[in-house]
Amino acid sequence: MPFGAHEALEVHEVLTAKVCMIDHFLQYEMQASDPTLKDLIRRHRNSALRNYNELVSYTHDYTGVVPNEVQFSQVASPDTIQYGLRNPAPVTPIGAPTTQLYDEQICRAVLHSHKNSAKNNMAASLECADPYLRQMLMNTANTANYNAYEVFEYMNARGLYQVPTMRDHTAKTMLHSYQPF
Template sequence: MPFGAHEALEVHEVLNEKVCMIDHFAQYEQQAGDPALKDMIRRHRQAALRHYNDLVSYSHDYAGVVPNEVQFSQVASPNSIHYGLRNPNPVAPVAAPTAQLYDEQICRAVLLSHKNSAKNNVAASLECADPYIRQMLMNAANSANYHAYEVFEYMNRLGMYQVPTMQGHTAKTMLHSYQQY
């Protein structure tokens, strides 16, 4: 079964992105100081490798993988998230870059990689006619979404990613303006 033009181009872009992610995550894992961060990056890199290999395999012979929808059971409780700003550190580019990244830089890079991967995989899936390619791309998007949330939780727990809040009942008032039909 041949690929359509959109599928071929989208899969090409997703695979390029995945190669970059896998290569960068290997470097981040080596440079991370916190063992928990190293472990998280290692697991995320392994998942990216699986998605990459599945997509490459299927694109070569159209039979390498029959994807199932990925289910994730680990959902955080809203009570575990720290809301509000507590004197956040200023963020700016490093004036004199060094070869060694620090953990917060690594976390931001990993988080942004996952966010972009999720968006790009969803967008690519919308251009694909082949149902297996669509499902593989959606699985990769879901995986990136959950991995991004895991990085967010790690950063939030350490005060690296603070969640601003609104004054008083502003959010509630805004959201309660919508009524069921």
């Protein structure tokens, strides 16, 4: 079963990015100092490896696992999120070569890797005619989304990702302007 041009090109881009993510996550895991962060990165790397291997397998013989929609049972409660800015530390580039990253840099890199993976896999899925390939890419996008949220929770709990807020009446005024039809 041949793939269409869009499918082949999109999957090539997704796989190239996934290889980069897997390689970088190994480096991040080795450099992280917090054991919880190391474990999180290890689990996310293993997840990326599974996604990569499933996609490669399917593109080689078209008999890979028939994907079902991914279901995640872990749902965070809004009560666990810390809202508001609490004197956020300034963020600037390092500006000089370094051989060691610190945990906050690693968290930001892992978070952005997942966000980009979610966007890129969902966009790639929209170009696929093959329903199994399409579902695999959507599953990978959903997995990246959930992994990004786990990194956000880790960072938010440590004050590394603060959630700006607006006055309650401003948010309500804006959102309540939409009415049921």
